[in-house]
Amino acid sequence: MKRFFKSINVRELLLPLGQLIMFSLGSAVVLSAIVLVLALMLDKTAIGMAVTERFNASLFTYTLINLPQVLIDGLTIGFVYAAVALGYTMVYGVLEFINFAHSEIFAVGAFVGVEILIALETAGVLSRVSLGMAFGILILAIFAGMFAAGALAVTVERVAYRPLRGAPRLVPLISAIGVSFLLQDLIRLVEGLTTGQFNRIFPTFGNFDERLIFGEVGLGATTITMGISIKSIIVIVGAVLMLVGLNYLVNATKVGKAIRAVAQDRPTASLMGIDVNRIISLTFLVGGLLGGAAGVLYALKFTRIDPFVGFFPGLKAFTAAVMGGIGNLTGALLGGIVLGMLETFAGSYMGVFTMGAAGTEYKDIFAFTILILVLIFRPQGLMGENVSQKA
Amino acid sequence: MAQFQLYFQKLQKNIHNGYWPYVATVAHALLGSILVYFSPRSTFAFLVLMTSFFSLYYLKANNRFKLITGIVLALIIIPVLGVRNIFYLEIIFQISVFAALALGLNIIVGFAGLLVLGYVAFYAVGAYLWGFFGSQQYFVMPYAPGTQPADLPFLLSGDMFYPFLLLAIIAAALTGILIGLPVMRLRGDYLAIVTLGFGEVIRVLANNLDKPLNFTNGPQGITPIQRPTLPGFVLDGFNGLFGGIVGHPVDQASLYNVMFYILALIIIITIVFVTKNLEDAKIGRAWAAIREDETAAVAMGIPIVKMKLMAFAIGASFAGAMGALVAASRTFVSPESFSFMQSIGVLSMVILGGLGSIPGVILGAATVTILNLQILQGFSLYLSQLRQSDAVIPIINFAWRDLSAQLDPAKYQRLLFGTILVLMMIFRPDGLIPAERRKRKMISETSEVEK
Numbered sequence: 001m002k003r004f005f006k007s008i009n010v011r012e013l014l015l016p017l018g019q020l021i022m023f024s025l026g027s028a029v030v031l032s033a034i035v036l037v038l039a040l041m042l043d044k045t046a047i048g049m050a051v052t053e054r055f056n057a058s059l060f061t062y063t064l065i066n067l068p069q070v071l072i073d074g075l076t077i078g079f080v081y082a083a084v085a086l087g088y089t090m091v092y093g094v095l096e097f098i099n100f101a102h103s104e105i106f107a108v109g110a111f112v113g114v115e116i117l118i119a120l121e122t123a124g125v126l127s128r129v130s131l132g133m134a135f136g137i138l139i140l141a142i143f144a145g146m147f148a149a150g151a152l153a154v155t156v157e158r159v160a161y162r163p164l165r166g167a168p169r170l171v172p173l174i175s176a177i178g179v180s181f182l183l184q185d186l187i188r189l190v191e192g193l194t195t196g197q198f199n200r201i202f203p204t205f206g207n208f209d210e211r212l213i214f215g216e217v218g219l220g221a222t223t224i225t226m227g228i229s230i231k232s233i234i235v236i237v238g239a240v241l242m243l244v245g246l247n248y249l250v251n252a253t254k255v256g257k258a259i260r261a262v263a264q265d266r267p268t269a270s271l272m273g274i275d276v277n278r279i280i281s282l283t284f285l286v287g288g289l290l291g292g293a294a295g296v297l298y299a300l301k302f303t304r305i306d307p308f309v310g311f312f313p314g315l316k317a318f319t320a321a322v323m324g325g326i327g328n329l330t331g332a333l334l335g336g337i338v339l340g341m342l343e344t345f346a347g348s349y350m351g352v353f354t355m356g357a358a359g360t361e362y363k364d365i366f367a368f369t370i371l372i373l374v375l376i377f378r379p380q381g382l383m384g385e386n387v388s389q390k391a
Numbered sequence: 392m393a394q395f396q397l398y399f400q401k402l403q404k405n406i407h408n409g410y411w412p413y414v415a416t417v418a419h420a421l422l423g424s425i426l427v428y429f430s431p432r433s434t435f436a437f438l439v440l441m442t443s444f445f446s447l448y449y450l451k452a453n454n455r456f457k458l459i460t461g462i463v464l465a466l467i468i469i470p471v472l473g474v475r476n477i478f479y480l481e482i483i484f485q486i487s488v489f490a491a492l493a494l495g496l497n498i499i500v501g502f503a504g505l506l507v508l509g510y511v512a513f514y515a516v517g518a519y520l521w522g523f524f525g526s527q528q529y530f531v532m533p534y535a536p537g538t539q540p541a542d543l544p545f546l547l548s549g550d551m552f553y554p555f556l557l558l559a560i561i562a563a564a565l566t567g568i569l570i571g572l573p574v575m576r577l578r579g580d581y582l583a584i585v586t587l588g589f590g591e592v593i594r595v596l597a598n599n600l601d602k603p604l605n606f607t608n609g610p611q612g613i614t615p616i617q618r619p620t621l622p623g624f625v626l627d628g629f630n631g632l633f634g635g636i637v638g639h640p641v642d643q644a645s646l647y648n649v650m651f652y653i654l655a656l657i658i659i660i661t662i663v664f665v666t667k668n669l670e671d672a673k674i675g676r677a678w679a680a681i682r683e684d685e686t687a688a689v690a691m692g693i694p695i696v697k698m699k700l701m702a703f704a705i706g707a708s709f710a711g712a713m714g715a716l717v718a719a720s721r722t723f724v725s726p727e728s729f730s731f732m733q734s735i736g737v738l739s740m741v742i743l744g745g746l747g748s749i750p751g752v753i754l755g756a757a758t759v760t761i762l763n764l765q766i767l768q769g770f771s772l773y774l775s776q777l778r779q780s781d782a783v784i785p786i787i788n789f790a791w792r793d794l795s796a797q798l799d800p801a802k803y804q805r806l807l808f809g810t811i812l813v814l815m816m817i818f819r820p821d822g823l824i825p826a827e828r829r830k831r832k833m834i835s836e837t838s839e840v841e842k
Binding site (some may be wrong): 097098161163164168169170171172173174175177178179180181182183184185186188189193243311315318322361362364365367368369372373375376379 | 482504506508558573574576577578580581583584586587588590592595596599731732735739740742794798803804805806808809810811812813814816817820826
């Protein structure tokens with residue numbers, strides 16, 4: 001036992017935790033400051049007047065009061081993005097290839113988890129479980145989603161990517177796009193044949209929908225209760241555990257060393273006795289496991305899933321990976337958190353700041369704008385080293 | 392079996408000699424026409440007629456004969472048979488629309504080697520351009536969707552469509568340059584994702600620009616959009632000439648379909664002409680150099696950014712023209728016609744036919760469209776018939792009646808596109824009809840091996 005504890009590299013456990021906290025706090029502080037300054041500046045203009053008329057509070061107070069909720073929401077979705085982004089970034093690091101089908105692997109994870117829960121619900125198990133059991137069942141669903149997604153990721157690699165290794169760059173990418181489309185409709189087909197419907201709802205059980213209330217704040221005539229839902233806590237904790245675990249796997253274990261070696265130089269790694277194919281499969285497996293778990297967590301948070309659920313989270317996670325510097329694990333964490341925050345801030349405040357002309361509906365293209373800006377001004381990402389751009 | 396093979400080989404050898412190609416082509420086309428004439432709803436008859444274009448393309452005959460037969464087939468036989476059964480004309484029109492789009496995308500992906508995943512954005516630009524100016528939308532602007540008064544005038548007359556066809560080309564080309572400019576430095580896979588993003592941006596804009604000013608009428612889309620006028624004597628002339636064959640008097644709506652089909656054909660011919668000329672011109676060779684090795688191309692002094700932007704602009708402009716044409720033909724545009732799936736559909740046509748190969752891309756467009764509109768639809772129809780019957784799958788004892796009503800093969804286009812992309816990439820990355828340049832390369836490679 002003592003030897004076991006000795007073999008754990010504490011630094012590699014604490015470092016990512018520290019990074020996560022730093023990234024979250026940093027982006028939260030910066031974005032809040034920007035929004036608050038903007039609110040102060042716009043307070044006396046027509047926009048401020050409109051808000052005062054509607055909520056009977058100045059724009060600044062409105063912004064300030066909504067801020068904690070926005071921060072929590074942003075953090076939650078940010079961690080989900082980070083978990084998915086790790087899948088993209090790991091595969092890119094090892095193969096220099098965008099695994100376009102990762103978004104569908106995420107969706108498959110979500111579907112497997114939700115279907116298991118729905119099956120348990122129809123069997124009548126969910127309605128009479130104790131609180132502890134509810135958490136147990138949720139964890140079971142997460143693990144089921146993880147393993148399904150991991151197995152799928154490995155299969156996809158074996159069938160659709162491995163035969164194309166060594167082909168020109170665009171060939172595996174096109175194949176990946178094909179796999180992504182294929183999987184979307186396969187999910188739809190399987191769901192259509194077995195359940196007859198494509199939209200699945202995450203069943204309500206346990207106390208996941210409850211909110212821990214911190215307090216109430218009056219805003220003119222209405223009062224706003226501030227709190228955090230249990231769901232969000234589960235999502236954040238789950239994602240943090242996964243991120244720390246992955247970081248440990250890659251940076252502090254022998255397998256992780258092999259992964260890093262393959263990412264750095266495949267032929268040399270192979271000369272050192274590393275089974276490159278196995279490591280690549282393993283990379284897909286790990287990415288798939290993370291994606292699947294993120295899928296179930298996403299379903300828990302947003303309740304409704306459909307076969308195309310992976311598309312936008314996938315693209316945003318990719319954006320996050322690029323933003324952080326693709327191929328860089330820490331960068332993916334940073335990118336995910338920053339992107340989630342940015343997006344939630346934009347979704348919550350853009351409508352107010354532009355007097356309703358452009359609101360939440362532009363949330364989805366916000367990520368693309370960031371992606372394009374990052375690629376133009378800092379193609380290596382926030383944390384990536386300056387790699388030479390090969391054609 | 393061996394005898395059959397021998398016979399087949401002999402046939403293959405002889406079919407290109409003497410008067411055989413002429414006989415075979417004419418017989419094929421005639422057989423197709425007769426089959427379609429007598430059973431207009433049969434997919435088989437349709438395929439026989441459509442494949443006659445390929446015997447026309449493949450068999451060795453002199454060019455004048457090919458040209459004349461092609462013109463007769465495309466401009467007389469197909470419109471007349473199409474008016475007889477309007478569904479047939481609809482499919483032909485769809486094929487020509489997608490063939491034009493695929494040819495445009497082929498310039499960007501096939502020649503310049505830039506993977507673009509948001510190609511329908513350019514198509515949307517053309518469609519919304521004529522959609523906005525060719526409808527009452529200019530006067531609808533102050534109203535929220537669905538609240539405008541009924542008696543608004545049209546901004547322009549329908550005949551302004553023709554200048555707007557040119558404007559659509561220019562607008563789409565400018566959009567192409569605008570989108571291309573910031574992303575030119577990126578390497579292939581990033582470019583793909585960024586163009587995907589741009590495609591989505593255009594769709595989301597079309598969906599949401601109904602406020603503060605109502606430009607696009609939101610998700611409901613713009614309708615009605617005007618069509619150019621069709622002079623009365625054309626209708627009378629068509630009825631007088633072909634009325635007997637068609638079998639029923641042709642109304643204006645059907646003849647409009649013929650007109651748009653012919654316009655689409657003109658655009659396709661223009662694209663093919665431009666593409667053919669560019670392929671071996673300086674630009675085309677520059678594109679090939681960029682596609683094969685960007686670093687080497689820079690070293691040879693090729694202005695990469697300019698050439699890539701040219702590819703973007705030229706490829707985009709055709710989509711713009713097609714967009715305006717489709718907006719006028721459908722009298723309706725809505726954001727959902729410009730989804731990511733459409734982009735991938737066009738890409739799968741190009742990949743199926745062969746990157747950089749003009750006949751291949753046309754074949755790809757025709758195949759995917761027919762699969763999509765006829766085979767999948769037919770399969771859907773068949774399944775719904777089975778559902779209504781009492782039939783049972785024998786071994787597993789499953790009654791067709793219990794099959795989920797959600798299972799509608801016609802809606803599984805993604806499955807079709809995805810399968811095409813994956814299978815083609817794994818088994819035949821050069822496409823069904825590999826491009827000439829690639830074929831040359833393949834031949835030289837194999838001959839080296841033989842040495």
